[in-house]
Amino acid sequence: GAYNFSFDCLLISEVLEHCRDPRAVVHAMERWVKPGGLVIITVPYGPAEYDTPNWHHFRNHIREFEFADLEDIFEAYKRVSKGRIKTEIIDPIVQIGHAAQFGNIINSEENKVIIQSGSERRDVDFTKKPLSEEQLTNAIVRVTRETRNVYFLTGHKEYDIFDKGENGLSDLVKLLSSNRVSSKEIMLGVTGAVPEDCDVLIIPGPHNVLTEKEEGIIEEYLKKGGDALFLIEHIIVTTPDRPLTEEEMHKNPSLNSILNNWGVMVADDIVVDLKSNVGSDVGCPATRNYVPHKAITVGLDYTFYVRPRSISTYENRRDSIQTIPLVLTSSAQTSWGETDRTLNVKFDKALDS
Numbered sequence: 001g002a003y004n005f006s007f008d009c010l011l012i013s014e015v016l017e018h019c020r021d022p023r024a025v026v027h028a029m030e031r032w033v034k035p036g037g038l039v040i041i042t043v044p045y046g047p048a049e050y051d052t053p054n055w056h057h058f059r060n061h062i063r064e065f066e067f068a069d070l071e072d073i074f075e076a077y078k079r080v081s082k083g084r085i086k087t088e089i090i091d092p093i094v095q096i097g098h099a100a101q102f103g104n105i106i107n108s109e110e111n112k113v114i115i116q117s118g119s120e121r122r123d124v125d126f127t128k129k130p131l132s133e134e135q136l137t138n139a140i141v142r143v144t145r146e147t148r149n150v151y152f153l154t155g156h157k158e159y160d161i162f163d164k165g166e167n168g169l170s171d172l173v174k175l176l177s178s179n180r181v182s183s184k185e186i187m188l189g190v191t192g193a194v195p196e197d198c199d200v201l202i203i204p205g206p207h208n209v210l211t212e213k214e215e216g217i218i219e220e221y222l223k224k225g226g227d228a229l230f231l232i233e234h235i236i237v238t239t240p241d242r243p244l245t246e247e248e249m250h251k252n253p254s255l256n257s258i259l260n261n262w263g264v265m266v267a268d269d270i271v272v273d274l275k276s277n278v279g280s281d282v283g284c285p286a287t288r289n290y291v292p293h294k295a296i297t298v299g300l301d302y303t304f305y306v307r308p309r310s311i312s313t314y315e316n317r318r319d320s321i322q323t324i325p326l327v328l329t330s331s332a333q334t335s336w337g338e339t340d341r342t343l344n345v346k347f348d349k350a351l352d353s
Contacts, residue, residue, distance in 0.1 A: 070113075070131075077136065085140070117143040120180075142179055148199040150176065151186040156206035159231075161185060169204060188214045194221040201228040209253045219258055230255060232266050234307035237283075240342045254309070263317030269337035269352070271308045272345050276330035278304045282345055285335060289328040297326055310337035 074087035092099035092110075102114055113124040113136065120143035124135050152161050152169070161183055164170045173183040186195070189211060194201055201221060210218075222228060233252035238244050254266040273285035286304040290297035305327075313323040329335035339351045 073131070073133070073136070077140075113139075115139040115143050120144075145180055147180045147182055149182050149184060149195075149197050150200045150202055151184050151195065151198045153188065153201065153203045153206065154185045155187045155189060156208040156210060158206050159204040161204075188217045193217060194226060199227065201226060203228065203230050203255065205231045205233045205252075206255075207233060207252055209250060210255070215255075215257055219261065222258070222262070230259065232309065234309055235268050235270065235341065237270065237307065237341050237343055240344070244341060260314075263314045263321045263323055265312050265314065267310045267312065267337050267339075269310055269339045270341075270343065271305070271310050271329060271335060272338045272343075273329050273331075273335040274345075275334040283307050283338075283343055285329055287327060287330045289330050291324060291326050291328070293324075293326060303327070 070089060074085075074089075077085050078087060090099050109127065111125070111127045111131075113126070113131065115122045115124065115136070122139040122142050124131065124139050126135070152158065159167060159169050161169045161173045176183055181199075186198075186201075188194070194217060198221075201218065203218075218228065232254060236244060236248045236251050238248075254268065256265055259266060270283050271285055272282040273287075274282055276286050278284045278286050284304055284306050285308065286302050288300065288302045290300060292298065311325070313325075317323070336347055336352045338345055339348070340346070
């Protein structure tokens with residue numbers, strides 16, 4: 001029937017083994033629980049109080065309920081893939097020989113989906129956490145996608161892909177590898193061109209300027225439809241009693257000679273926020289003002305940035321160029337791009353933006 005109330009938690013205690021259709025009972029219980037609530041099912045610990053046939057009958061009913069949900073998920077994937085994805089549900093106790101082919105220790109308490117394509121395999125364990133579409137999709141992508149290549153620019157004191165320290169990129173390389181992405185280094189001044197097999201060129205925070213030749217190579221690569229990720233370092237800051245040298249002023253280049261052609265400009269400033277910051281450091285703004293993006297910003301709470309530079313776009317850029325900001329400061333009234341490198345924070349309309 002219809003009810004005008006709902007519960008935070010609902011307990012089903014050792015009764016389902018007596019039900020003709022336990023699956024329907026569990027579905028009904030779910031409708032009585034608030035969104036995000038909990039349904040707890042307790043079962044007999046062993047056959048001491050319940051005879052063995054009833055216990056196995058109950059266990060199979062619970063498995064039927066789990067399998068029904070899995071079948072719905074699998075059917076959706078088979079339908080979307082137009083039959084290219086084939087699925088099978090195995091009970092490792094009933095089909096022990098078949099389950100052993102996958103090299104797993106037989107465990108009736110374990111819930112696992114094995115995704116396999118050729119010699120590539122990924123296991124998705126959902127014993128303790130609910131199975132999600134994201135988990136399955138990521139696993140399918142990992143076993144079916146061809147290996148892709150990313151090249152990291154070197155030669156200008158960029159971050160090192162082999163460095164395992166806090167300033168190294170070895171963890172990123174490991175993560176990319178787990179997603180079938182191969183990471184390589186490249187010195188454009190030596191190679192004279194971006195390799196044909198490059199899927200993404202990464203410029204990982206150069207501290208020294210690139211040569212005109214190197215910038216020209218990158219620009220040509222982009223014009224031919226190449227993909228690139230630019231990681232730009234913050235500018236060098238100092239104190240009033242120690243002026244920066246000419247070399248320090250040009251450290252951590254903006255690469256605007258390339259980016260300007262694509263409607264983007266990275267300023268030589270430090271974004272400050274007077275109200276929303278970390279540890280009373282106005283040069284370390286905190287925000288949760290994001291442009292919605294399912295793959296990047298969805299679900300993010302506050303994030304903070306140490307000495308970030310402001311990025312702006314040109315209104316008169318080519319119509320074929322689309323720019324989308326992802327992160328904004330918490331308020332335009334309390335933040336700006338400070339150009340005083342001594343961090344003598346004071347908004348100057350003629351200099352700051």
